[in-house]
Amino acid sequence: MSAQTYAARWVLPMDAPPIENGEVIVEDGRIAAVRPRSYGSPVGCSCSRIGGGGGRDFGEAVLLPGLVNAHTHLEYTALRGFLEDVPFFPWVRALTASKAALVADDWLWSARLGALEAVAAGTTTLGDNTDAGVTMAVAAETGLRAVICQEVFGIDHRQPISGILDDLCGKIAAHRRLTSDRVRVGVSPHSLYTVRPELMAALNAYVAEERLPT
Known part of the structure; x- marks a missing residue:
């Protein structure tokens, strides 16, 4: 596969100073180089194609690594603004009761909305917590990199x-069928106030045996 070049007015390597009129070289799906532009005039204002090898000149833009959101609940996106003025524990009880009214497709489309909003904001990597179990498929179809953790209460x-x-094992087995080099599965004990100590200890033993992230 030929190299692809992506150029912009500014490139932010994150581990080095910003590069004005920089470029990112991608080979076989991996970043091979981040450097000042090695050809032609300074970056222009149009999103034009670069050279025969592919790539793009983004013009007056900034190229930087995708953002990471380490704690998300994509499937709750459609509940944005729901009971925001309610104290935490009454909110949890109201949320639990309201969830019973939603069906699988509701959770799926809610998670899709959250994933698309993440991508639009420049987020490419997520640590997501799922109760309904739909986020694995959503991450796979949207191209996100993610660790999807099945919540346990x-x-x-x-x-x-x-x-x-037993219920957790069945859910993890279903999730594992959708894993890839970009999407992994994990386990998320919900909290100390919703998971009793004996169960927390059992979950710790389970994830250690299964080599799952938490």
């Missing part, structure tokens, strides 16, 4: 830990 001692773990 369990404060009620009447819920057997074995049953919670």
Whole structure:
């Protein structure tokens, strides 16, 4: 595969000073070089194609690495603004009750909206927490790089830990069918106030055995 060159007025390497009239060279899907432009006149104002090898001149723009959002809930995007004036614990109870009214397609399209908003804002990598379990497919179809963590709840001692773990194992197995070099699966115990200590210990043992991120 031939190299692709992406140029702009400014390139931000992040580990070095900004480069005015810079370019990024991509070979086989990987960044091979970040440097001052090596040909022609200073960057122009149009988004024109560069050379025979492909790429683009973005003109008066800034090229920088994609942003990272380490804690998201894409499937809750459609609930933006919902009960924002309510204290936290009443909000949690209201959210839990409201979630029962949503169906799988609602969660899917809500997550898609969140993913598209992330990409539009320059975010390319996510650490997402999913309860409905739809975000793996959304990350795969939108090209995001992500670790998708299946949320786990369990404060009620009447819920057997074995049953919670069995349910989690089934969800993780389904998620793993959608993993790739860009999208990984993990586990997210929801919080100390929604996951009892015995379950937290069992989850720690499970993720260690399965080598899953948390």
